[in-house]
Amino acid sequence: MTPYGESFKGKKVLVTGGLGFIGSNLSIQLVELGADVLLVDSLIPEYGGNLFNIASIEDKVRINISDVRDEHSMRYLVQGQDYLFNLAGQTSHMDSMQDPYADLEINAKAQLFILESCRKYNPDIKIIFASTRQIYGKPDYLPVDEKHPIRPVDMNGINKIAGEWYHILYNNVYGIRACALRLTNTYGPRMRVKDARQTFIGIWIRLLVESKPFEVWEGHQLRDFTYVDDAVRALLMAAASNKVNGQVFNLGGDCVISLKDLADLLIEVNRSGDYTVQSFPPNRKGIDIGDYYANFSQIRSVLRWEPEVPLREGLTRTLVFYREHLEHYR
Numbered sequence: 001m002t003p004y005g006e007s008f009k010g011k012k013v014l015v016t017g018g019l020g021f022i023g024s025n026l027s028i029q030l031v032e033l034g035a036d037v038l039l040v041d042s043l044i045p046e047y048g049g050n051l052f053n054i055a056s057i058e059d060k061v062r063i064n065i066s067d068v069r070d071e072h073s074m075r076y077l078v079q080g081q082d083y084l085f086n087l088a089g090q091t092s093h094m095d096s097m098q099d100p101y102a103d104l105e106i107n108a109k110a111q112l113f114i115l116e117s118c119r120k121y122n123p124d125i126k127i128i129f130a131s132t133r134q135i136y137g138k139p140d141y142l143p144v145d146e147k148h149p150i151r152p153v154d155m156n157g158i159n160k161i162a163g164e165w166y167h168i169l170y171n172n173v174y175g176i177r178a179c180a181l182r183l184t185n186t187y188g189p190r191m192r193v194k195d196a197r198q199t200f201i202g203i204w205i206r207l208l209v210e211s212k213p214f215e216v217w218e219g220h221q222l223r224d225f226t227y228v229d230d231a232v233r234a235l236l237m238a239a240a241s242n243k244v245n246g247q248v249f250n251l252g253g254d255c256v257i258s259l260k261d262l263a264d265l266l267i268e269v270n271r272s273g274d275y276t277v278q279s280f281p282p283n284r285k286g287i288d289i290g291d292y293y294a295n296f297s298q299i300r301s302v303l304r305w306e307p308e309v310p311l312r313e314g315l316t317r318t319l320v321f322y323r324e325h326l327e328h329y330r
């Protein structure tokens with residue numbers, strides 16, 4: 001028995017960003033739970049979408065290659081859906097600084113298109129929005145809870161908080177059931193490893209698997225990490241519960257670790273590998289958030305969610321995946 005019972009069996013589920021890292025892992029679970037899944041993704045090459053991500057379910061889902069910035073597509077696509085997992089997003093912090101308009105359009109304006117479409121054509125839908133810890137900026141205190149001030153240090157954080165609050169506002173004002181999960185560093189099979197756009201762990205893992213040294217910037221920064229299956233479980237639990245409507249929740253990891261210790265752990269799990277410690281590139285330093293880890297007691301008390309996959313185990317599973325499938329992610 002799953003924690004979500006029969007909530008998804010035979011239900012129509014729309015996943016925006018469904019060919020991406022978290023969206024594809026979620027969709028694989030949804031198919032297993034008997035949902036009728038429609039994936040929407042633009043497959044913009046710089047982002048994490050990859051058709052190989054859904055190779056195991058490609059004949060069990062429908063895929064619509066379209067852009068959430070296309071109001072007309074979204075109007076049509078939300079109709080008749082029971083659930084919307086709203087995961088399409090521009091995720092790179094650096095790219096958000098280099099092209100702030102694209103980040104604004106995708107992470108904020110397109111979210112309004114989606115919500116307006118729901119308000120007009122499907123107000124009974126239940127929506128889960130993938131938000132981010134980036135909205136908090138440099139923490140005043142640790143661990144960061146949901147009451148921490150919002151002080152984003154980059155465009156991505158600003159646009160994501162707008163996207164998040166459009167959802168909460170539509171819940172509060174129009175009664176369209178929505179909640180947001182503020183994800184921390186999420187990792188696992190199907191993440192982008194081509195470069196560091198999505199996560200630095202991606203490029204670390206790729207270089208490790210290729211037996212090349214990777215770079216650790218400074219290394220003392222503390223972080224928490226959520227294995228993707230745990231993030232997916234949180235998304236599903238939130239969708240299946242009406243206790244979460246109108247709320248925001250932090251996700252977190254099973255432990256707190258410095259980046260240098262993470263690098264050492266990865267090498268230990270891989271049984272080989274090497275890295276160099278470098279200072280931060282100046283353009284990254286300006287948007288760095290220093291130490292961050294989440295207090296996730298809110299979601300633990302409301303939904304009884306907590307991370308189940310220990311970091312060492314998650315890294316092991318991730319390395320196994322990329323040793324087998326790296327050719328599809330280069």
Ligand SMILES: NC(=O)c1ccc[n+]([C@@H]2O[C@H](COP(=O)([O-])OP(=O)(O)OC[C@H]3O[C@@H](n4cnc5c(N)ncnc54)[C@H](O)[C@@H]3O)[C@@H](O)[C@H]2O)c1
Binds near residue numbers: 017043088182192
């Ligand atoms: N991975 C993390 O550590 C993390 C942390 C915090 C928040 N998040 C959030 O979770 C969500 C999913 O992230 P992910 O890690 O799976 O990244 P991802 O890049 O793998 O997935 C995002 C997907 O959205 C698609 N997409 C982007 N712009 C689009 C558009 N305009 N129209 C249609 N599709 C579009 C991309 O092609 C991609 O497949 C994002 O909203 C992200 O902000 C992720």
